[in-house]
Amino acid sequence: MTVILTGMLLEDDHSLPMLLDYLHQCERTGVLTLHTLQGGAQLCYDAGQLIHAAFQGHVGVAAVATLMQVTARSPFTFHAQPPGAVRSVTIPLGHLLMQAAQLLDENRAPELAAHAVEDGSLTIPDVTVPAPSPVVVPPCPIIAFDDVPALGATGVSGKSPEEQRLLAAITGRRSVGDLARALNMNVDELCVQLMPLLKRGAVVLTPPLMHAQFWRETLRLVNAVAGKDGDAVLAQAVRSVGAAPGMVPVAKSRAFLRALEDGLGAPGSTRRISFLRSCYQLRQMTLNATGLKEEDWNAE
Numbered sequence: 001m002t003v004i005l006t007g008m009l010l011e012d013d014h015s016l017p018m019l020l021d022y023l024h025q026c027e028r029t030g031v032l033t034l035h036t037l038q039g040g041a042q043l044c045y046d047a048g049q050l051i052h053a054a055f056q057g058h059v060g061v062a063a064v065a066t067l068m069q070v071t072a073r074s075p076f077t078f079h080a081q082p083p084g085a086v087r088s089v090t091i092p093l094g095h096l097l098m099q100a101a102q103l104l105d106e107n108r109a110p111e112l113a114a115h116a117v118e119d120g121s122l123t124i125p126d127v128t129v130p131a132p133s134p135v136v137v138p139p140c141p142i143i144a145f146d147d148v149p150a151l152g153a154t155g156v157s158g159k160s161p162e163e164q165r166l167l168a169a170i171t172g173r174r175s176v177g178d179l180a181r182a183l184n185m186n187v188d189e190l191c192v193q194l195m196p197l198l199k200r201g202a203v204v205l206t207p208p209l210m211h212a213q214f215w216r217e218t219l220r221l222v223n224a225v226a227g228k229d230g231d232a233v234l235a236q237a238v239r240s241v242g243a244a245p246g247m248v249p250v251a252k253s254r255a256f257l258r259a260l261e262d263g264l265g266a267p268g269s270t271r272r273i274s275f276l277r278s279c280y281q282l283r284q285m286t287l288n289a290t291g292l293k294e295e296d297w298n299a300e
Contacts, residue, residue, distance in 0.1 A: 005078035009034070009070075015198065016068060017097050017208075022191060023078065024048045024093045030080040036070045038113060046083035050093050056113050060088035065100040065109035095291035098208060101251045102290070151179055151194075156202035166193050167202065208250040214285045215246045218260070221282065225275045226264060233263040253286045 005023075009015050020043070023032060027048035034041040034055075041055035041063070053063040089096060103109040151170045158164035169182050180190050197203040223230035237259035238245055241252040248256050257279065264271040287293070 005076075007076055009074045009076060016070075018191075019076070020050060020064075020093060020097070024050065028078065028080070029083060030078055032076060032078045034067070034070075034074050034076045036067075036074040037072050038070060038115065041067050044083060044086070050089050050096065051083060052086045052088045054088070056110070058110050061096055061099050061103070062110050063088070064096060065103040066112055068100055068104060069109070069112040091291065094208075098250050098290055101208065101249075105249075105251045152204045154202055154204060156197075156200060158197075158202070162193060163197060163202075166197070170203065208289075210248045210250055210253050210285065210289060212246065214248065214253070214282065214289075217281055217285070221275065221278055222260060222264075225271050225278070233260065236263050250289045253289060254292075257282060257286060 005028075007019075009019065019032075023045055025048070028045050029047055030045055032043040032045065034043075039056055041053070043050060043054075043064075044052040053060055053067070055063040055067045058066050091099075100109070151174060153167050153170040158167050166183065169179055174182065180186065183190070185193075194203060219230075219234070222234055226233050234245070237256055238248070240259040241248070241256045243249060243252060243256065261272055261275060264275050266272070
């Protein structure tokens, strides 16, 4: 096996989703091993797609949700090797991260054990890689989607013109993908500049946010339905899910829409019926972002 990447997940900065997305964007094939205080975790990639995750006896989405609860610094290593036969992940990485975040948000994720858990699911047999040959690492493409954590600046100033330019572009509403496109950078360049800022606490990662179009459509529809009461209805709905105006987390988008319904009146009221008849676009944005299907929405 050839080591092509080593590093350290930083303390309390939620950098795991960023690392998983980095490997996805670079279309890596191999095994990511994380060495946490609570035991080892292994995540297998095949051409950039996460296909298996194992941690503390859990696999798939449950393993990732449990791993997201680790807050201490954790070294990691990525080995290039052919993918194994085990498959515990069958959905795109963006959807997996959103499902894991939703499990955590709803307190349905497995509890992180204080110590390492001995479990066979953590053991992935070594694979013999033929004859030594240079590993060609494909260049990372420009990010083309938004289902990744958003970046926020904490007010700490940059130490160089490059850092100052980067911090100035962080609005709190841009995803990692948005930021890369705004600065005309690829993910490798962006990560190189972000890491010192993350270590100094100048930049923080926040949960994935709904696209700005979602907020614009919400403003238009609520103000059309509620008139002068629209601002108050929006403010109450945002507070009810612990968000900020224009910054609705993907994991809370469904609860946000339901809070809007409640704020517009009792079931059967004119304003509420009008909203429900006109919110098809908002509903579809939420379904697409969360990976839910129409029947899943109606089941609750």
